[in-house]
Amino acid sequence: MFDKRKYIGLPADSPPKLIVVIDTEEEFDWSAEPDSEANHVSAMAHIDRVQNIFNEYGIHPCYVIDYPIASQPEGYRLLKQFAENGQCEIGAHLHPWVNPPFQEELSKPNTYPGNLPYALEREKLLILRDKITENFGLTPIAYKAGRYGFGPNTATIMQELGFNIDLSVCPPLDSRADGGPDYRRFDARPFWFGGSDCSILELPCTGGFVGWAGGAALPLFQVAQVFRKFKAPGILSRLGAVDRLMLSPEGFSSAEHIKLTRALYSQGVRTFTWSFHSPSVVPGNTNYVQDDAQLREFLDSFRRYFDFFFNELGGEASTPTRIRDFMESMA
Template identity: 50%
Template sequence: MSERKPIHVDPDTRPILSVVIHTEEEFDWSKSYDRNATGVTHMRYIDRAQGVFDSFGIIPNYVIDYPIASKAEAFGPLKAFADSGRALIGAHLHPWVSPPFEEEINARNSYPGNLPRALEHKKLRILTEQITSSFGRPPLTYLAGRYGFGPNTGEILEELGYEVDISVAASIDYSADGGPDYSDYSSAPFWFGSRRRLLGLPGSGGYVGQLKAGGTPLYRQLMHPWLRKAKISGAVARLRLLERIRLSPEDYSEPEMRRLTQSLLADGVRIFVFSFHSPSVMPGGTPYVKNDADLERFLEKCRRYFDFFMRELGGTTMTPLEIKDWLEQH
């Protein structure tokens, strides 16, 4: 990513929550990438999540990929939400199901930022045009599929008129799989861009506990096979000396998300991005929700966390575009 300019938010600012949904096709996460896996059945149930957002006055940002943007049964419910002011629509590029289909399908190419510049530009341009056609307005927020922001992505976003990028997964390193390394990124927002000012809004995450200052280097050491075999890694986690947590109901409990939020607040963070994948609204849609009981637990985690954020922390909620406007005025 081009040179980042950190944004310092007044510590007296009320905590701000933005909800971003990776809105995408259904596929088997345990298998290789498949251009034919473009099912969108779960979108008939998206109101399960929208109802939770509505009850807290949250306007979610659905970042959508090509199978969602090009199928009426998928984008129809979202258009109704957007037209009534209950949702914001952005873009989410899954290269393997987004035309043109020119690249080899493999793990490295699943990160759009690894594609040749011309191909990444063409895929995102076609996706942008499809979203504009389906919704009647262009998307201005972007989250790269698999968090795959690359060396050319910033310039492409500028050229296509985007305003906010949400691709950074704070503190996570995907380089072992050919993806980007975000281990030196915090959850704080930043400005970037060479032609005009874009907002970088990381997905909230980080290290929690007494050893959190050790960050990614210490976490990597603790994940070493011999430390795990010696049960040291497990002991550190049980004692909550060092945990890596993301602000998502997928894989993380409500207490874990609370601990992350309190830790980030103590570090001066005031803007939070909560996210999950749209197929999680349907049992079997993702590994995180396998049955009806999982779904109810999943939605209840969302409700309880939003109640904690709004009521206990006295927080408020904004879309990524509202956050950008607010930051430009402060």
């Protein structure tokens, strides 16, 4: 899928750059079987809860939006205002089970768009791209596969449809259990890929294995997973040997955000992605935000991390398109 990838090394004195990517999507039961009728987008009436925080810090987030968001005024009304005011970027996010045409069998493996046949994956992304263009007056160039489901045909399809930034890689996620990708051997560094010219920029989700185990972290974590009933992963974490962390306010604490960032920064990483799902802005939609107290903690974690990143780490806010321009200027 990512043959011939060319990793990008930035100078050690480069200020770290932060982008925010929101998987902007319908509300649905993540544990249930896929349902093409589950396309409600009521949470989007409250997306300003996070946008107001971004405005405080001068951050222009990238909302990668799927078909229920792009096709329903309730889903895109506020986002269109933000985009017209120059406060955000808009990308595409393909959830196949709620994105026409509906030709595939509804199954967990088919919720990963990269598992679909080439023609169907292409047609779904084309329809999504055109719907975004119709309702926003702009054509997206950034893409994030639903469920991080990048497949063997995705790069070709992206190039054919004018996408040149991908946000799908999610280290250290392993979704093979229900037919998804395995990103455990990827890391947080950006890279060029796609055909002979490597013209697509990959900006991975920020995640990884951190701890004193170093290069042995992945095999050690795999062994710990075998002994999960004995709480082996937690023991390794408390010992500082290995933690599997992501830069997300969903399921990870502020201490873990800072721990991950410091570890990756010391390894030379200079691009960081803060990511989450839009339904989390309303309690009850995701496992991470079930009540008002959890919502307050969710939102407070944004400010804690941004204060750390901009004040202590000396970082800068950026966007996927601005980072692409920056990378091209260095080539």
